Amino acid sequence: MSEIDVVLWDIGQVLYQSPFERFGELEERTGxxxxxxxRGPFVPEGDAEYDRVDSGERDEPEYWRDIEALARETVPGLHLYDALRELGWEGKGRPVVVGLLADIPSRYRQAVLTNDATKFLGEGWKASWEYAHYFERIVDSLDIGVRKPDPASYAAAVDLLGAEASRVLFVDDLTANVEGARAAGLQAFRFDTTDPAASVAGLRALLGL
Known part of the structure; x- marks a missing residue:
């Protein structure tokens, strides 16, 4: 990899546990x-529909709408994102990732590029977000009007950071988003949500931490 100035993070299933990891809790709470x-990538035999999302063959918001529809077959009127927010996300960051966030600022700038984190963290989440102090900029698709993996999303983040795309390392769990970043001229690392410790070890090695 080339020299790196900025580590640009996705947060949804990287910094936090994925919804798949909390669906058992949600099922128990709602009956x-x-x-x-x-369970998406956590199914040993694989999940064909999730794999299509990961590769970019299927629209991610549509996939989550289908999961919500499935949940409503058992719990009429359930709003998936509301139910997940009620489980609570505060303090639920992956400890191994939070530890890395704390170590990075001594050598690199950090920022966020997320696709509508409001759905999971609630309205106005950026104003009181517990991890905001690690990042100099939080770029949300709602603010820039375009979602990953659209090339314009990465360009907007790079522009707001005043950085060179080739010196930005983008971290995301979806292959489509990682490949989108590379196509936009960024460096990129795919975070494996099924093995966060190995992913963090790989990032530490890459960043020389």
């Missing part, structure tokens, strides 16, 4: 039978 909701 859904265990295993009602899909």
């Amino acid at each position: 859904m039978p265990e295993g009602t909701l899909p």
